[in-house]
Structures are given as structure tokens and as C-alpha cells.
Amino acid sequence: MTVPAPAPPPPAHPPASAADSRPASRWRVPLIAAVVACGAGVGLGWLLWADGGSPASSTDPDDARADAVGACQAFRRVPELSTVFSDFKNTSQSRYERVEAAAALAQSAAALDDRYEDLDKALQNVRQHVVTYNVKGAEAKSAHEKVRSLCAPYGD
Secondary structure (H helix, E strand, O other): OOOOOOOOOOOOOOOOOHHHHOOOHHHHHHHHHHHHHHHHHHHHHHHHHOOOOOHHHOOOOOOHHHHHHHHHHHHHOOOOHHHOOOOOHHHHHHHHHHHHHHHHHHHHHHHHOHHHHHHHHHHHHHHHHHHOOOOOOHHHHHHHHHHHHHHHHHOO
16 A cells, blocks of 8 residues: 655745735836827828828818819829729729719809809710710720819919
8 A cells, every 4th residue: 555645845936926926016107108208299290291281171161172183182092084984893882982072073163153164064075975874985095084174373
């Protein structure tokens, strides 16, 4: 028969509780202060460098020039009409939507101020080319160039 092994000696100090095994919470306050400081820095930077001087950023609902500038800004991102439709659905969709948005803004500008009727007619013509998939050829190219020339005074 074998003799049972003696019991191990008791620990010199009692085991630590779960609460005592967590690291000290001294890092929390500096971390929270750093997050708040970063957020304040981003907000301050946005306020200082936000482009509120752009004519398209007007909040006046009856600002025809802001609509015309917005139309030209949207159209500036439309490539040559023959390349509006691509093999990538998202690319084609975004280009199509830009043409639609530019045409809608030009229409709004013309409704508020007769000086923008030429821009409206030119963008409605381009819109019609895109909607009917008539985006190739000299006529489509001419329509695209006409809008570009009408938008030239509004710059970048």
C-alpha cells in the first residue's frame, strides 16, 4: 500500500482577488484627455479651413448663381460623354447621376434668373444625350464642349 503525499504548505500571503489583478486605472484620465483634445483639434481645424467663400456654398434658397456654380462643379467631374458609360456599374451610375444633378441645378438657376437659360439649355441637351445613350459622335462631343465653355467663367 502506498502512503499518500503530504498536503502542500499554505501560501505565505492570501491569493489576490480579481479586482486586485487589474492594472491600475491611471491611464484612463490621460487617454480620455487625449481623445477630447484630438476632437477639439479636428473641430477647430474644420472651422478655420472650411471653404465658406465658395459661391456654391450659399445657403440662400434663391441664389441662382450658387445653383449655376454647383451645376458646373458637378459637370466638371463628368468625363467626355463617350466614356460616361463604362463596364463598371458604379462608375457609370455616378457619372450619370452627376449629369442629372448638373442639369437639375442649371434648371433651378434658370428658373430664378434668366441669365442662366443658356447653361440650362446646354445641360438639358447633354442630359438628353446621356438618357438616350446617344453619347458618341460629333453632336455629343459638341454638346459636352458647349457646357464646358459656358462653365468656364465659374472656374475651379
